[in-house]
Amino acid sequence: MDFAGWPLLALLAGPWGLGLLTALARMRDLPALEGVPARGAAPRVALCIPARNEGKDLGKALDSWLAQDLPGLRILVVDDGSTDGTPGILADRGARHAGRLRALRNDHLPAGWLGKNHALHLASQQPEALEAEWLLFADADVQAPPDLLRRAFAFLDEHPADLLALVPAVDTESFAERVFLPWAFLGFLVAIPFRRVPVPGAWAHCGIGAFTLVRRVAYDAVDGHAGAPMEAIDDMMLARRVKLAGFTNRVALGGPGLHLRMYHGLGDLVRAMRKNALAFPVLVPLVPLGLAGVLGASLAPVLLALAGHPGAGAALWAGVPAAMAVVHRRLTGRGPDWAWAFWPVNGFLMACGILWALGDRVRGVNHWRGREVRL
Template sequence: MDVVVWITAAALAAWLWLLLCQGFFWRTDLRLPPRTDPGHWPDVCVVVPARDEAEVLPESLPSLLAQEYPGHAEIFLIDDGSSDGTGALARALSDRCGGLPLTVDSPGEPPAGWTGKLWAVRHGITLARAREPEFLLLTDADIAHEPESLRELVAAARTGGFDLVSQMARLRVASGWERLVVPAFVYFFAQLYPFRRIAAPGSRTAAAAGGCVLLSAEAAERARIPDAIRQAVIDDVSLARAVKRSGGHIWLGLAEHVDSVRPYPRLTDLWRMVSRSAYAQLRHNPLVLLGTVLGLALVYLVPPAAVFFGLVARDGPVALLGGLAWAVMTATYIPMLRYYRQTLWLAPLLPFTAFLYLLMTVDSAVQHYRGRGAAWKGRTYARPDATS
């Protein structure tokens, strides 16, 4: 019984530390500052890597074409070997919608040592540099931008002195599984990379959200983007680290005017999204995987288990400690549910969602050792040290 009490007390201590000492990760009020006219609106090139995106492109691309930007901006959509007519559809949408100039091109298959997305990004940046833009907007093909999104991003970068400004797009939450899993995905990401620490002077924390990254062309060249991260499966975090290591000032926050339109209606869709890169996040290290599993179990599973054990065994201290830990956990999740406009009754279910993520992480490792790790749209990527 003493062992159970100590384990439950450790879980409560972990939650108190997360609440107070992990960069207030649970707060969701970090947004782009109010727009200030920078005086001069720099040229911007938008680079959109796209592979088999015909399903979502009619919702996302028109929003980019319709950007209300006071300066010069144009779009480069890079068709990464699509088999569904993505490139032709993009041209048709441009002809029908008008708006910003659009160039559609293809880089061919990526060489060894490159992920397909980053090879496409490299091609897009190469085309863009011929226009000598001051900023590059790297955005995914499933991301829809409200008309003033680009203007707000550039204003934030210029007035705040940032080399990189990124927004975590608001992901789709329509199905039951999306409501259960998606807000937790952003919550866990913020727990790993507290947004307030990313922009803090002297902080080593670096991360970005790959769906929406405004990057100064000078910082991209200085950090050798994307060549320096060509093997990265989790390319957004790697990009932010490279920019920060090269002396860049970066910012990441939650979006109000940037949304993902990609649906994940079934648990299998969400499972695939998480498991394809979860083990890469752990650097393909079995010991880190073991530590992660034990850590998730202690922090997320022990509190509710302690409550039920304490009630059944009539052990008041265990039930009380478990209940307090579960209450802190629930309270820290409520702001994210409010941001996603979801019912607060989902908050006490966070342990169940965390258990799903634990299983997804283990499955990611299993698929890696079976040779099917980091698979996405017909491509499977080996870990970096396995490529030449």
């Protein structure tokens, strides 16, 4: 028997096998919101939404939040210099729902801020938000069922927390979205040990751009977004700072009712990686290792076959979509997608995003939605 390829088998198949089992276990551990609770006292909630050129999705998202059956909800949308149809959508919804929704226009980004962080900070300082017991931060493309907030507060009644993140379902339409996003979600599951998130003193924490609900007192205790104005991964780092301040963080399943289309096609996907792939400066020197890792992991089935283990390569190629199917079913309620068979191409997409991000970091900028911010 030829043992020459066994080290490569252990190097590639071992981590993949452990990762897939971890992802499946953590998806199982993710608690779900319960059914529709009885109507009780309605806490005061300020929903803060940053919007920059979100005309494709903003209307549907706002309509879903305006349909929430929580009387204490007020919605604040910061139009962060949009040049598309966003202002018109906000004017229309604001006129029809003047008592519940208010839009603010901001055309100036102060030095030392990223755009989204500044927009959320502006929203959090409005009278409606200052009077609220809870702040909800959600991206401008997120849609929610009418009972979502009541169910979230019912969950908090049973599982008290100061910051609750809900994992949404992700809608995918283009081929690139269908191949990449369910695969990338496996990585999210591996990275976040959900059982450890509420444990005091544990490193694990979780904030999610689609839905991060935080007590006003906890938000103020860490100086809110003003406490980390240049943090690109603002949702996760807000959860980290809140937890380090001694508050409780929890995470639960929001999908399939809570859902969004994160990106519209291949270009959006790569531009998002350009913004986030090297969010932490410590990652920049590790780019060569990161590129080798993502390309090696994606090409693992081919490398295994070339090393004399075609069976292991085929099993891995099929095993990744099989794990994606289990996760996708619970998250979205939908079945598998034939496009997942092409998951090895994702390494090349990630490599493009990492290299683009590296170019920005060398120039000392962060780029998102047509805006460059000096780091």
